[in-house]
Amino acid sequence: MRLTGYDTSYYLDSANAKKEFASLEGDHVFDVCVIGGGFTGLSAALHLAEKGYKVALLEAEKVAWGASGRNGGQVCQGHNMSHQDMIAKVGKENADLLWQMSLDSVDLVKDLIEKHKIQCDLKQGVLHVANKAKHCDELKQSVDYKQNKLNYQDIEYLDKAQVSSMLGSDKYHGGEYWKQGAHLHPLNYALGLAQAADKAGVSIFEDSRVTDYQTGSEVQVNTEKGCVKAKFMLLACNGYLGNLEPRIAGKIMPINNFILATEPLTDEMCARINPQDVAVADSKFVINYFKLSADNRLLWGGGENYTAKFPSDIGQFVRKYMLEFYPELSQTKIDYGWGGTLAITLNRMPFFQRIESNVLVAQGYSGHGVAMATLGGKLMAEAIDGQSRGFDVFAQMPSPSFPGGTLLRWPGLVAGMLYYSLRDRLF
Template sequence: MSVKGYESSYYTDSANHKNDYPTLRGEVSADVCVIGAGFTGLSAALHLAEKGYSVALLEAERVGWGASGRNGGQVCQGHNMSHEDMVGKVGREVADALWQMSIDSVDLVRDLIDKHDIKCDLKKGVLHVAVKPGPCDEMKKDIAYKQNVLGYDAIRYADKDEVQAMLGSERYFGGEYWTNAAHLHPLNYALGLAAAAEKAGVQIFENSRVSDYRAGRDAQVNTEHGCVKAKYILLACNGYLGKLEPRIAGKIMPINNFILATEPLDEALCRRINRDDVAVADSRFVINYFKLSGDNRLLWGGGENYTSKFPNDIRGFVRKYMLEFYPELKDVRIDYGWGGTLAITLNRMPYFNRLDDNLFVAQGYSGHGVALATLGGKLMADAVSGSAEKFDMFAKVPTPTFPGGTLLRWPGLVAGMLYYSMRDRFF
């Protein structure tokens, strides 16, 4: 049975024990107020508490309610921007540090899972596959660059024969195999972080939507029934920022992505379509991605929309993408279909910034949220405690505002997405 207060999904129905946290009522004082209990906010709160800070964590819905509890669960190194492009924007030293931090982000997720004994179906391996021959040469060049220039060996090229043997489909032509990447049950990971944060002393408040706040001296965060007086405020809202902070709303674009979960599959079928139990993402601009759950369901993500509403039939909406690659699954029962809202930036790099002396933001992970959001929370905690060097390196990456800001970003994005969707189909 789904956990009360969450959107129905396979993740909620397979969630570990869920603590209920109170609604904020009255006045609370803390060193730091964190807004948003997704990966960013949970990581920030946990790391701050471990440093000795008192922390109040406010969540408008439930812990992990947003994209953190609904996503594909892939935990992979790297950034959406190429390292060469990053060098051109911020210089070699900072670009190299950002690359290393992407590696560290995956290690951080593993370390937190181990340290706090989080049960979240952690598995190893991520495979990025080409659905046409064209991207294969670029993949080979990118892998050679990582191996020879960056000295990173936990990635290799898988040729057509290997990829087709791994995935049981002739629709794939090659791939990047990230051998030290991982995948997991994202909601159980979020719930585990929350339990660890609470144990460390964090005051967690659910159903406590922030209406407004003021930073600077005498900082205060207000909800319908209470307020938090704090020395620092951390914004960890991502795709659910809304109108809370107009200065940064135009840096991100909320988009909706959708996932289905099949009935449990027999072992032979699981090994045929995903021999090595890796997480998979393809080369389309609007990507397909899939993995096997801990109980052998196929979790398949496919399709997006850019409105405030989800499709009426999410299962059918996603199923057509799955059957395009695996038509033999046409008789497999679809038990779940759900969606979530994430935030992308124009350059697909996370947006980190210090808006005021005591106001920090980390958002816009653009599909790399499990690892980089966990790291983003830790870096905000480090910045609060006076070690802002790594946070500031992310902040140096220029993040353009969407043309037209929040008013016109939607039609512009839709036009661009439709163009790339057509390219996915015909070129």
């Protein structure tokens, strides 16, 4: 039976069964109130419940309705900021811990899948490829640094011929292959986290949009039909934060990203374009990313916009990016096209902060959301439980606000994105 309350996507039509959760009504008291039912909120709620806390999770729509149920499903180590730059920002000890936590985030996803027996098409291998020959030197240096400075050996530089063999295309000039990276069906992974949280005792409320809240020694979180009083509150809204918390809204920029799913490809075509069944992301500023689904569809993400509206025909909007690299798919039918809203930060590092002593936020994963948001939820749970080292290291990373705050961030970002999009094409 198809899930209700979700936007159409390939993930929706291949989703596992899901429990329906009631909306919040009346007054309730909990130890912790989590706002947001995506990876961050579900992970936080699950880890808190396992520590013995009484937890309420409030989701405005349905569990994993947002980007957590719509994304490219890539689960990879590393950050958008280089280790050298992190050292300059927070010092070597903290930079080393941030690097280690990026490794831990992928292990955490795999461990949760195994522990809770989540059926989400987990597969191994992520390949970052160079669109231009001049990008190869940076990839080589990145791999060399990780192998020799960070003593991380589960990464390998691949030359043009090796990448061509892996992807059946001569469009790419080289790549870094993350052997322990992974990819999955994100909606089913999120639904599995929700099921695990429910079993652990979390009270999940869907269709329960938070209208406002009051803070103090105790937090009161209000919806149209009820309220939750709690000792702690966690903001896990990411790109869907809106105007709920102005103190942190200017730290992120919501952007829309789009994905298509082809009709099922033949085994022969799959063996030609992706014989090792890896997930791929390229080196463009507005990246392309793709992988094969469990039923041999090519899932291709490409293109962005920064308005409140999605393109009228998302499949055709994304298709041109796919055909640029695989023109042989020009006669392949596009069965699905969908989009989602994610949040980026100016420095492309996650934004963690303790807004008040009992109010924490984790957001702005900037494309690393599957692994890093899962970790972010766990770190918030640990911080509430008195083990805040990991959370505090992320919080120490300087995170500039978008110039002009929420009022002017949109035109500024669009201008910047247009510039980098032009660079993708011309330089």
